[in-house]
Amino acid sequence: MLLKTTPFSDQKPGTSGLRKQVTRFQEPNYLPNFIQSIFNCLPDLKGATLVVGGDGRFYNREAIQIIISMAAANQVGxxxxxxxxxxxxxxxxxxxxxxxxxGGIILSASHNPGGPDGDFGVKYNASNGGPAPESFTDAVFKVSQNIESYEIADNDPVDLETKSTTELDGMIVEIVDSVSDYADLMESIFDFDKIRDLISQSDFKLCFDAMSAVTGPYAKEILGNRLGVQAENIIRAEPLEDFGGGHPDPNLAHAKELVERMFSDQAPAFGAASDGDGDRNMILGANCYVTPSDSLAILAANAQLVPGYKDGLAGVARSMPTSQAVDRVAEALSLKCFETPTGWKFFGNLLDDGRITLCGEESFGTGSDHVREKDGLWAVLFWLNILAVKQQSVSDLVMDHWKHFGRNYYTRHDYEGIETSRADEVFNLLESKLADSAGKVMSGRTIKKADNFAYNDPVDSSVSSNQGIRFLFEDGARIIFRKSGTGTSGATLRLYVEHFESDPTRFELDTQQVLKDLLNIAEELAQLTTLTGREKADVIT
Known part of the structure; x- marks a missing residue:
């Protein structure tokens, strides 16, 4: 049946789809409007196959029933x-x-909180398996601003709990095992025999934190059933609609139980966590935290130890705010290294064109050409495979990497939920300083270049502007300011600071102390305390 509707002005997708509070999505016609807008931008929809699933957060089941009814009415095959x-x-x-x-419809707000008062999200992935490009999401928004009706079938709810194949108004609905195909893919990439031997060693213990999110069932099957990790070492393994009241973001602030275990006297040898929808990861060793930027670089440097990458890498890529640690590996291995805006969709063209094999972001995301998304458990298995081959501790592996390539000291400061007008003031001030910054000396460091990053896609020649304000120094240090596109309330301002150190005697210093002068320069440039009203960042990683 055809139902009349009117547009909602706030349906412009961000970096990772449309994210709003659950209560917004629950408003009459809000979700149907956006789904119909997606469908209207798919000329090949009739008779086609779509994949649908989510991270299990609150409103996931209700949203899927709406999508099923709308897909049937829109003649999805x-x-x-x-x-x-x-x-x-x-x-x-x-x-x-x-x-x-x-393509596929993913129902998730990733690492954002869940529950009735939490967040929800909808993202469309294209036929390559990756997030839809900006051209598609822009078209969806344009359609959403002129929508007058949507099509939806009048049907009973479909049983989502039992694997089955049914028919609804000529459309086949197949409920599939959520884990098995993915687990088989992981087993085809990594040496499970070597990893299993590592896990069986008496002096090797690990702890994986699923954060009461989607990765729990995958971890139980892959780490538990296939690799022999004891159940008590896979914590918070049951997906909950509100993530147990926690924030499913795998960082030092939100994975508290895991961090306490890993920084204790009886710490396991290896620890890891994944996020709400299973695409992010945090890697830890005994009393050792591995930054996402270092993790990407270490994976790239050791990729040929893994069966799936034994023939070498085509190239690597990182998001612009991510540290330049992987650049140094690429240079040593004579690999091309691409710098893209934040957002996994920007890696898609490079992967599809065969220009890169590994890619990653500082926001706890790494991945490869096996899929077109970042992949949390994949990264965990990659680390375990390397450790199984090298028979080193995490801290020794990291230190050896620094000795060979040098260390990129790096931090990210997040100012969350800032009033949009205040965030705009910060960026207006920074923009006003760009033209006159080159050559300026601040705290003994000379600014080489200041700009608002723009990306020219080497595959399709598309241009993405206004991707973050950069202050690049002659000694290689960087200060970067960016507004995040993954929040649902106010604005999140991210500050990234980086300094390269080649002296091995300075590899084990406190990161915040090493970067203190750059952080002070950032404060002087942006007037963060004055303009945001915040004395310090909400989250520091």
Missing amino acids: KLLIGQSGVLSTPAVSHLIRSNNAL
Whole structure:
């Protein structure tokens, strides 16, 4: 049936789809409007296959039932839906690719909080398995601003709990095992025999934190059933609609139980966590934290130890705010290294064109050409495979890497939930300083270049502007300011600071102390305390 509606002005997708508070999505017609806008931008929708799944957060099941009814009314040929409506984001990407689907709808707000008062999100992934490009999301927004009606079937709810194949108004609805295909893919990439031997060693213990989110079932099958990790060492493994009241963001602030274990006298040898939808990761050793930027560089440097990458890498890529640690590996290995804006969609063209094999972001995301999303458990298995081959501790592996390539001291300061007008003041001030900054000396450091980063895609020649304000120094240090596109309330301002150190006697200093002069320069440039009203950042990593 055709139902009349009117547009909502706030349906412009951000970096990772449309994210709003649950209560906004629950408003009459809000979700149907956006889904119909997606469908209207898919000329090949009739008779096509779509993958649908989410991270299990509050409103996931209700949203899937709406999508099922709308897909039937819009003459979709087949829906592949994860059992219980649950699929990790990398698993969706894999199912799209392995089933030659037209695309997929992912229901997640990633690392944002869940529950009735939390956040919800909708993202469309294209036929390559990756996030839709800006051209598509811009088209969806344009349609959403002129929408007058949507199509929806009048049907009984579909049972999402049991694997089955049913028909609804000529459309096939298949409820599939959420884990098995993805687990098989991981086993085809990594040496599970070596990892299993490592895990069985008496002096090697690990702890994985699923953060009461989607990765729990995947970790239980892959780490537990296939690799022998004891159940008590996979914590918060049951997905909950509100993530147990926690914030499913794998960082030192939000994975408290894991961090306490890893920085104790009886610390396991290896620790890791993943986020709400399973695409992010945090890596820890005994009393050792590995920054996401260092993690990407270490994976790139050791990739040929893993069966899936034994023939070498085509190239690597990182988001612009991510530290330049991987650049140094690429230079040593004679690999091309690409610098892209933040957002996994920007890696898609490079992966599809065969220009890169590994890629990553400082926001706890790493991935490769096996799917077109960042992948939390993949990164954990990659680390375990390297450790199994090298028989080193995490801290020794990191130190050896620094001795060979040098250390990029790096930090990110997040100012969350800032009034949008205040954030705009900060960026207006910074913009006003760009033209006159080159050559200026601040705290003994000379600014080489200051700009607002723009990216020219080497594959399709598209241009993405206004991707972050950069102050680049002659000694290689960087200060970067960016507004995040993943929040739902106010603005999140991110400050990134980086300094390269080649002296091995200075590899184990406190990061914040090493970067103190750069942080002071950042304060002078942006007047953060005055303009945001914040004495310090909400989260420091």
